[in-house]
Amino acid sequence: xxxxxxxxxxxxxxxxxxxxxxxxxxxxxxxxxxxxxxxxxxxxxxxxxxxxxxxxxxxxxxxxxxxxxxxxxxxxxxxxxxxxxxxxxxxxxxxxxxxxxxxxxxxxxxxxxxxxxxxxxxxxx
Numbered sequence: 001x002x003x004x005x006x007x008x009x010x011x012x013x014x015x016x017x018x019x020x021x022x023x024x025x026x027x028x029x030x031x032x033x034x035x036x037x038x039x040x041x042x043x044x045x046x047x048x049x050x051x052x053x054x055x056x057x058x059x060x061x062x063x064x065x066x067x068x069x070x071x072x073x074x075x076x077x078x079x080x081x082x083x084x085x086x087x088x089x090x091x092x093x094x095x096x097x098x099x100x101x102x103x104x105x106x107x108x109x110x111x112x113x114x115x116x117x118x119x120x121x122x123x124x125x
Contacts, residue, residue: 005095020094021088021095021096022039023096025097026045026048026099026108027045027054028100030100042088046078046081047075047112049067049071049108059101061106068111075115086116
């Protein structure tokens with residue numbers, strides 16, 4: 001099952017065995033969610049947008065394009081973390097990026113999936 005699939009999923013959605021390796025990509029722990037219910041394999045908070053960028057964006061869809069540009073620029077300094085996610089994909093088969101945002105179209109996990117080169121069809125599985 002090497003390199004089989006990537007997914008995106010809200011932290012508040014029930015975990016599923018098909019999620020594979022679950023990676024939280026938020027800087028802050030999801031409010032009201034216990035660690036037991038989260039069923040995470042890894043919390044990669046360092047790959048999340050900086051606090052400054054996160055606060056500026058505020059999940060405002062009008063800032064989405066600029067957010068993606070700024071986030072991509074931040075990630076250039078975090079190439080080891082990008083490599084880590086790509087290695088997980090090779091090793092685990094299915095990797096699910098977990099996020100807590102309400103907006104399922106405009107959040108850092110979607111931006112990160114795009115940066116990683118995941119097609120929207122694979123990411124939305």
